[in-house]
Amino acid sequence: MCxxxxxxxxxxxEFTATVDFWGVRKDVRLDIVDEPVAxxxxxxxxxxxAIRRIPPESVDETLALYxxxxxxxxxxxxxxxxxGEIEGTS
Amino acid sequence: xxxxxLQFRDPELARAMAATLQRLVARLDxxxxxxxxxxxxxxxxxxxGLRSTFPKxxxxxxGPGCPVCVTDVPEVDEGVLLARQGVRIATxxxxxxxxxxxxxxxxxxxxxxKIDIIYSPKQAVDLAxxxxxxxxxxxxxxxxxxxxxxxxxxxxxxxxxxxxxxxxYIPPVMEIVAEMPGxxxxxxxxxxHAAVITGSAVFEPxxxxxxxxxxxxxxxxxxxxxxxxxxxxxILAKTPKVVNAFPRCVTREGNLAAQEQLWRVFRxxxxxxxxxxxxxxxxxxxxxxxxxxxxxxxxxxxxxSLWDFAPPALAGQCLCGDIMAGIRNPRDCxxxxxxxVPENPVGACMVSNEGTCRIWHLxxxxxxxxxxx
Numbered sequence: 221m222c223x224x225x226x227x228x229x230x231x232x233x234e235f236t237a238t239v240d241f242w243g244v245r246k247d248v249r250l251d252i253v254d255e256p257v258a259x260x261x262x263x264x265x266x267x268x269x270a271i272r273r274i275p276p277e278s279v280d281e282t283l284a285l286y287x288x289x290x291x292x293x294x295x296x297x298x299x300x301x302x303x304g305e306i307e308g309t310s
Numbered sequence: 311x312x313x314x315x316l317q318f319r320d321p322e323l324a325r326a327m328a329a330t331l332q333r334l335v336a337r338l339d340x341x342x343x344x345x346x347x348x349x350x351x352x353x354x355x356x357x358x359g360l361r362s363t364f365p366k367x368x369x370x371x372x373g374p375g376c377p378v379c380v381t382d383v384p385e386v387d388e389g390v391l392l393a394r395q396g397v398r399i400a401t402x403x404x405x406x407x408x409x410x411x412x413x414x415x416x417x418x419x420x421x422x423x424k425i426d427i428i429y430s431p432k433q434a435v436d437l438a439x440x441x442x443x444x445x446x447x448x449x450x451x452x453x454x455x456x457x458x459x460x461x462x463x464x465x466x467x468x469x470x471x472x473x474x475x476x477x478x479y480i481p482p483v484m485e486i487v488a489e490m491p492g493x494x495x496x497x498x499x500x501x502x503h504a505a506v507i508t509g510s511a512v513f514e515p516x517x518x519x520x521x522x523x524x525x526x527x528x529x530x531x532x533x534x535x536x537x538x539x540x541x542x543x544x545i546l547a548k549t550p551k552v553v554n555a556f557p558r559c560v561t562r563e564g565n566l567a568a569q570e571q572l573w574r575v576f577r578x579x580x581x582x583x584x585x586x587x588x589x590x591x592x593x594x595x596x597x598x599x600x601x602x603x604x605x606x607x608x609x610x611x612x613x614x615s616l617w618d619f620a621p622p623a624l625a626g627q628c629l630c631g632d633i634m635a636g637i638r639n640p641r642d643c644x645x646x647x648x649x650x651v652p653e654n655p656v657g658a659c660m661v662s663n664e665g666t667c668r669i670w671h672l673x674x675x676x677x678x679x680x681x682x683x
Contacts, residue, residue, distance in 0.1 A: 223350040223529060224454075224503045249432060251461040252568035264506065264559075267451075268430025269458045271565060272506050278558045285530050297663045297672055298353045304403075308429025 223298070224264040225305040226274055226282050229257055237270065239263060241306040242290070265305065320532070327535040328363040334542040335365035342368055343494040344541055345487065345636050347375035347480055348501030349664020350529050356673040358531040369494070370538065371636040372669075374483050375501065377451045377476075378404040378662035379630065380583040385476045386410035388611050389448045392474065393423035397609065398441065399474075400426045400434035401448035404662040407655060409625065411616045415448075431462045438471035446605045450476045454504045456594050457568040460575035463596075463603055474605040477594035479578050480504065481516055486587050487635055488520045495522070495636060497541040502528040502556040507572075509564025510554040521550045528556040575600055584658055585631020624649055628657035633666050640670045647671060 227239035227248070237257060239248045246268075250257055253270040257263055262279045263270035274282055292299030335342065346352065352372040355361060364370060374380050387410045393399045399415065406416040406425065419425040424443070428434050431447055438445035449459045456477040463473060484498055500513060505526045513524040523544035527537025537555045544553065554560050574597075581593035596604040605611075628650070629643040640646045640659070650656040652668055659665035 224506070249458075249461065251465065252457055252565065252571055254565040254567065264503070266503065267455055267458045268432050269461060271454070271457070271503075271568065272559065275558070281558070292357070295672065296357065297669060298350065298357055301350070301353070301663055304429065 223301055223305070224266040224271055225302055226262050226264055226279075226286060229259050229261045229263060231259060232257060237263070239265065239270075241265070244306050246306075267305075324363075324532060324535065327532065327539060331363075331368070331535060331539050331542065332365045334539060334546060335368045338367070338542065338546055340367065341494075342496055342542070342545060343371055343636070344368070344497040344499060344538070344545075345371045345373040345495045346499035346501070346527075347373045347484065348499075348504070349376045349662070349669070350503075351375065351499065351501060351527070351534060352666060352669050353664070354529050354531060354534055356669050360531055360534060363535075364538075368538070368542070370499075371495070371639075372634075372666045373487055373495075373498075373636055374583060374586055374634040376634075376659065376662050376664040376666070377455070377478055378402070378408060379634065379658040379665045380478060380483075380586060381405070381408055381450050381476045381658065382582045382584045383409070383411055384582075384613060385474075386414065387412075387613055387616050388474055388606070389415055389446075390418045390423075391611050391613065391615070392446055392448075392605065392609060393418040393425060394421075395609065396424075396443075397605075398424040398426065398437070398443040398445045399448050400428045400437055400445055402429070402450060403427045404664075405448060405450055407661045408658050409655070412619045431459050435462050435465075435467045435471055438468045442470065444470050444472070444609075446472050446474050446609075448474045448476065450478075452478055452480050452504055453572060453594070454507050456576060457507055457565075457572045460571045463575050463600055464571060467603065472603045472605040472608050473596065475576070475593075475595055477576065478583065478589075479592055479594055481512055482578070482591040483583060483586065483589050484513075484516055484524075485520060486589050486592075488522055490587075490635055490637075492637060493635075496545050497523045497525070499534070499537050499541060500524050500526045502526055502533070502559055505554075505556070505560045505564065507565045507568045509562050509569075510552050510560055511562050512564070513552045517550050517552050523550045523553070525553045526556050526560050528559060585628075586635055624656045630657035630659040630667070633659060640667045643667070
């Protein structure tokens with residue numbers, strides 16, 4: 221639960237953004253994000269809320285970490301937590 | 311170390327970092343114990359087999375870093391009683407099998423209670439908008455998750471929506487664990503993503519009072535090794551301070567907008583953390599201005615109606631509390647991997663993906679290769 225998940229912002233509508241998480245598109249709320257967010261930006265999502273705009277220079281290494289985490293099978297707790305955040309976030 | 315960009319998945323660098331950690335602990339020339347307070351840290355340590363690279367004299371203990379596990383029995387009872395009254399409960403999946411005095415939410419569900427599993431508090435609000443039922447968000451989680459609960463409360467939820475808060479606040483429990491008699495903890499590794507919200511500054515008063523260093527670390531194996539190196543350096547130098555070893559994500563101030571919403575909605579009060587202790591300021595409850603969305607004030611919850619029931623016999627043998635306080639580990643528990651398994655958990659630490667026992671169960675129960683040799 222304390223692991224946020226990064227995604228790419230597709231569209232912003234007032235306080236909600238459509239965000240792409242490895243092909244899964246979800247609406248994410250922008251109420252509490254630390255900086256203004258625009259399409260193309262990456263955000264860190266936690267339980268359906270963007271908690272941080274990821275600085276462009278950190279995007280690649282952040283994605284690399286999560287690709288490694290997502291590489292586990294379904295019994296892996298980190299993989300299942302990250303997948304849960306991606307698939308469950310409406 | 312601070313501010314140095316780390317490279318991921320670089321075995322050379324990982325070996326060098328592990329060697330540095332060995333060297334530093336050898337210089338200390340005595341056993342040393344540090345604690346992390348995050349299920350994701352434990353998952354990463356176990357998943358990547360990091361304990362086998364740690365020096366033998368360094369004990370890295372998982373503390374009360376699983377919010378579901380520290381949800382106290384009476385809090386679960388409140389959710390169960392509301393569900394049995396016909397209120398629709400929306401909660402995170404991990405909460406369903408956490409044992410209450412008599413029943414878990416899953417037991418209540420089997421008896422016909424309406425329980426919906428959600429991944430985000432906004433799903434609970436959507437649920438309320440689409441039904442005439444009373445919907446209660448049974449909200450667990452540390453401050454990172456509480457800000458999301460605060461945001462939906464501030465966003466004009468429908469009148470049939472309310473919140474049963476079991477949210478917990480991490481800094482006060484670190485104080486409790488650090489001061490426990492017999493505590494060997496000389497430093498804390500704090501969870502990177504929680505600190506995205508709170509900022510590293512949230513730990514400064516703790517360090518000031520307890521003279522124990524805190525290092526904020528990320529979740530990548532290298533981040534954890536680098537955080538431990540930093541922590542042992544601080545212990546060696548006898549300079550207790552807060553060091554942010556995760557600067558690519560965490561700032562000193564944190565996310566001020568989120569903190570503002572968090573503290574506008576919630577106030578910290580004292581309360582029990584399951585198996586650990588009464589933690590002053592450790593629970594987050596709704597402020598009076600939000601009484602109208604506070605399930606504890608909207609409904610009568612008859613907790614004493616459960617007090618005639620004796621707790622299940624096995625629960626008395628559960629060591630979850632001592633495990634989360636860092637005094638013992640799952641291998642010390644006679645129920646671990648016998649009567650207590652994920653399919654049929656006795657204690658809350660076996661329920662959640664972030665619970666120590668659940669994590670150790672998955673990785674063979676003995677993630678520490680050195681200790682198993």
